[in-house]
Amino acid sequence: MRTANDDAVGTGAVPADAPYRDRTRPVGERVSDLLGRMTVAEKAGQLFHTMIETGPGGTLAEEPSPMGVPATSDMLLGRHMTHFNVLASPATAEEFARWHNRLQELAASTRLGIPVTVSSDPRHAFTDNPGTALLAGPFSQWPETPGLAAVGDPGLVEEQADAVRREYLAVGIRTALHPQVDLATEPRWSRAAGTFGEDPAAAGRLGAAAVHGLQGTGAVARRAGLPGTFGPSSVSTMTKHFPGGGPQADGEDPHFAYGREQVYPGGAFATHLAPFTELIAAGTRQMMPYYGMPVGLEVDGEAVEPVGFAFNRQVLTGLLRERLGFDGIVCTDWGLVNDAEILGTEYPARAWGVEDLTPLERVERILAAGADQLGGEACPELVVELVRTGRVPEERLDVSVARLLREKFVLGLFDDARYVDVDAASAVVGHPELVAAGRRAQSRSVTVLSAARSGPAALPAARGLRVWLEGADDVTDVSPGLVTLVDSPEEADVALLRLKAPYEARGDGFEAFFHAGSLDFPAETISRVATVASRVPTVVDVYLDRPAILAPVLDALGRTGSLVANYGASTGALLDALTGVVRPEGRLPFDLPRSMSAVEASREDVPFDTADPLFRCGHGLSV
Structure with a gap:
């Protein structure tokens, strides 16, 4: 048997017709x-x-x-x-x-x-x-x-x-x-x-x-x-x-x-x-x-x-x-x-x-x-x-x-x-057919958690509404003519607030990429939702890269607002779902707990173990 420090063994030139190079031979023989x-x-x-x-x-x-x-x-x-x-x-x-x-x-x-x-x-x-x-x-x-x-x-x-x-x-x-x-x-x-x-x-x-x-x-x-x-x-x-x-x-x-x-x-x-x-x-x-x-x-x-x-x-x-x-x-x-x-x-x-x-x-x-x-x-x-x-x-x-x-x-x-x-x-790569399929899947996955029964925030929303948008980085993919984006809540028929599930920062650098800790939104976020909702009917959309405590958000919205979740959706894909261009079919893939105390009391390994969740896995309204 060869020894690990024998550098001379096996280091010579390999014949061009070596069996492992011959595609006609069985794979097992080529491997050997x-x-x-x-x-x-x-x-x-x-x-x-x-x-x-x-x-x-x-x-x-x-x-x-x-x-x-x-x-x-x-x-x-x-x-x-x-x-x-x-x-x-x-x-x-x-x-x-x-x-x-x-x-x-x-x-x-x-x-x-x-x-x-x-x-x-x-x-x-x-x-x-x-x-x-x-x-x-x-x-x-x-x-x-x-x-x-x-x-x-x-x-x-x-x-x-x-x-x-x-x-x-x-x-x-x-x-x-x-x-x-x-x-x-x-x-x-x-x-x-x-x-x-x-x-x-x-x-x-x-x-x-x-x-x-x-x-x-x-x-x-x-x-x-x-x-x-x-x-x-x-x-x-x-x-x-x-x-x-x-x-x-x-x-x-x-x-x-x-x-x-x-x-x-x-x-x-x-x-x-x-x-x-x-x-x-x-x-x-x-x-x-x-x-x-x-x-x-x-x-x-x-x-x-x-x-x-x-x-x-x-x-x-x-x-x-x-x-x-x-x-x-x-x-x-x-x-x-x-x-x-x-x-x-x-x-x-x-x-x-x-x-x-x-x-x-x-x-x-x-x-x-x-x-x-x-x-x-x-x-x-x-x-x-x-x-x-x-x-x-x-x-x-x-x-x-x-x-x-x-x-x-x-x-x-x-x-x-x-x-x-x-x-x-x-x-x-990036073929229009694949891009369109991905965008449609984004829209389909949007989950309607709670919907206003009437008014501009009811879903599906009417096309042509004047929409004030907050929390969206890119609006270049919004379908032309679908809605009119305005610069202030006072100009809008409806506000659309895009939030992300909260987390506690664990450190700088590499560690900062991992969203962990409390699922509670900061008080200032809830206050902001309440302020906007008091001025104009509002839809709140939350990106759930993990569950979030949404009860305070729901309370801040009031009866004239709607609450939806996404799991990765561009603003254009979200608006397609909210206006019914693509029907939102999403159902929650996990429970949304009612409180952090319920999370802390649950067992880490048991599915659906938080007491009295706000929304159960599988929840989602058809609109």
């Missing part, structure tokens, strides 16, 4: 041939899946970034890495495609020519958080995942996922770091915007539709003439966050040390697990465990060690691999090994429960737990060291590298799918 030619260092590089930046105009980024991302050539040539999560994209699809092809050209120049797999967090909605999701930019823009759940139609979810698949393929993104099927059972949790809400049945049903849409294995793809099987026309899905990241203690998020504990006071672990079993059945290819450290958890009568899920062999091997039969790729969430500086602030590694371990020991523990890849890390030298010292056998690497290489082969990355057509990218 390539694996047998790899050095330990080359294998170690495959086990890391970290962020990558794009350079100006679609060039490769060769300067370290504020997110702590190393230079591209360093990662690909120096560390043998070939899996990258692309952050903010170039301004145009053409630049994105050119960047992707340059990246693949650099990969093709290496000894083995292993192609890069580019992945992405969600980037087709309204969230702009470098740690969770990206603003749509040149891509079509749809409601956030709770908005898709508000419509509740698996066909719409599959349609949206198919649009994402088409646009991702056009620029070379081959792995989706989604869908997210955690349950939003803790109303304060900052990650609710990525979920299908609080209902486990809906999360499983709609999450499965997302898998089929992204992987091209559902009805939408078959209608388009695709084979309906996973392959070169697919985007591989990485479902998250196994075994359910929703029940965070007090709703705090485990990106940060104060949110590391995941708790189950209601014994509802199986409820959170249920959607993942449905997505495994639907064929999801990859799985991401969450950062959370389970406290007081028992599974099948056995206490689960209180360490982060990616370090936990009971969960990754015993539950996911053996009990649920999942044989796909397991990639940890980002940044479990090394402390890092993000946007100028130092953050500790999210090694919850194993903080006392060294980075080398953390990597050893993750591999022993059963993970294939370490997300957000770029330290393959630690794996090489583990093999060199005999702490991890090379055969353990082979198991994971074979899974990772197989995915590349099946996706066609070693063959025709390696490069993308730059001109076609410009034609596909």
